[in-house]
Amino acid sequence: MKALVKSQAARGLWLEDAPVPEFGPEDVLIKVHKTGVCGTDGHIYKWDEWAQRTIKVPMIIGHEYAGEIVALGERVRTLRVGQRVSGEGHVVGMRSRASRSGHYHLDPETQGVGVNRPGAFAEFVRVPAFNVIPLPDDIDDDLGAILDPLGNAVHTALTYNLVGEDVLITGAGPIGIMAGAVARHVGARHIVITDINAHRLQLAAQVADITPVNTSEEDLKSVMGRLKMTEGFDVGLEMSGAPAAFVQMVDHLVMGGRIAMLGIPTQPFPVDWSKIVFRMLTVKGIYGREMFETWHKMIAMLQSGLQVRNVITHHLPYSDYLTGFEMLVKGECGKVVLDWTV
Numbered sequence: 001m002k003a004l005v006k007s008q009a010a011r012g013l014w015l016e017d018a019p020v021p022e023f024g025p026e027d028v029l030i031k032v033h034k035t036g037v038c039g040t041d042g043h044i045y046k047w048d049e050w051a052q053r054t055i056k057v058p059m060i061i062g063h064e065y066a067g068e069i070v071a072l073g074e075r076v077r078t079l080r081v082g083q084r085v086s087g088e089g090h091v092v093g094m095r096s097r098a099s100r101s102g103h104y105h106l107d108p109e110t111q112g113v114g115v116n117r118p119g120a121f122a123e124f125v126r127v128p129a130f131n132v133i134p135l136p137d138d139i140d141d142d143l144g145a146i147l148d149p150l151g152n153a154v155h156t157a158l159t160y161n162l163v164g165e166d167v168l169i170t171g172a173g174p175i176g177i178m179a180g181a182v183a184r185h186v187g188a189r190h191i192v193i194t195d196i197n198a199h200r201l202q203l204a205a206q207v208a209d210i211t212p213v214n215t216s217e218e219d220l221k222s223v224m225g226r227l228k229m230t231e232g233f234d235v236g237l238e239m240s241g242a243p244a245a246f247v248q249m250v251d252h253l254v255m256g257g258r259i260a261m262l263g264i265p266t267q268p269f270p271v272d273w274s275k276i277v278f279r280m281l282t283v284k285g286i287y288g289r290e291m292f293e294t295w296h297k298m299i300a301m302l303q304s305g306l307q308v309r310n311v312i313t314h315h316l317p318y319s320d321y322l323t324g325f326e327m328l329v330k331g332e333c334g335k336v337v338l339d340w341t342v
């Protein structure tokens with residue numbers, strides 16, 4: 001089969017022939033139709049410090065996919081061949097206290113599809129049946145291929161009750177934009193999304209009814225004035241990993257404001273903790289999706305009018321992957337979807 005392989009410890013990604021994966025009794029084999037290219041894949045492509053620490057080459061990468069089950073392990077009873085599916089990209093162990101309590105997303109032994117085990121940028125991928133999410137007919141393969149990052153957005157946005165709240169989202173990448181759409185869907189009042197990339201802010205306004213702000217041109221105090229907000233934002237969703245964005249967020253929340261932080265800073269950075277203490281802010285780290293409550297909620301919201309499709313800006317055949325990866329690392333695109341059926 002064709003696969004995109006991180007085969008060398010250097011910048012780049014290579015289209016290679018690889019054997020169709022063998023699968024165990026609890027696994028399914030999925031024929032991949034569409035895949036989403038993630039920021040994580042961009043880190044692996046660039047071969048930055050995180051990637052060098054994390055990825056053992058050779059590795060087929062990719063973890064955002066939609067496809068069709070073509071074979072079942074002998075003990076799989078709950079799925080059938082021909083079913084359209086996506087899947088949770090974190091393969092959990094079953095030994096930890098968290099897993100045994102049903103909090104799978106808190107399992108410390110988690111392995112990432114396309115990070116620690118062979119991924120989905122290939123014609124076929126093997127995953128445990130436990131991870132498989134059947135797709136209803138009204139969720140097509142394009143949407144199926146971006147459920148993983150939508151799940152990040154949903155997990156972050158639903159961390160706090162947003163009904164009637166004013167929400168600040170820092171970072172207008174695809175996940176930040178989709179979090180804005182979710183916040184609108186569940187009934188937030190003002191939703192401001194910040195970035196310093198004009199292209200991304202323009203996309204944000206096209207995808208969701210939210211207020212884009214370029215913080216290199218306009219400061220948040222004047223935006224608050226424009227919106228007639230007096231005290232500050234009730235909830236912050238940090239999606240950028242940029243220290244300046246986090247500092248700005250802390251400075252523009254109400255007393256008792258709440259922050260959900262999905263963005264991953266590349267370095268430790270100083271924070272004025274006294275502001276967090278005196279203003280009684282809550283900061284919660286968010287990673288991945290809740291298994292499997294986030295999956296249920298996002299599919300149900302898509303079926304009840306949540307619109308995120310426009311976050312996909314490019315559809316490419318898998319053989320054209322380099323175009324997509326170059327756009328990704330330059331920040332010139334929303335979500336890039338690769339087609340594995342052409």
Ligand SMILES: [Zn+2]
Binds near residue numbers: 038039040063064149
């Ligand atoms: Zn991803």
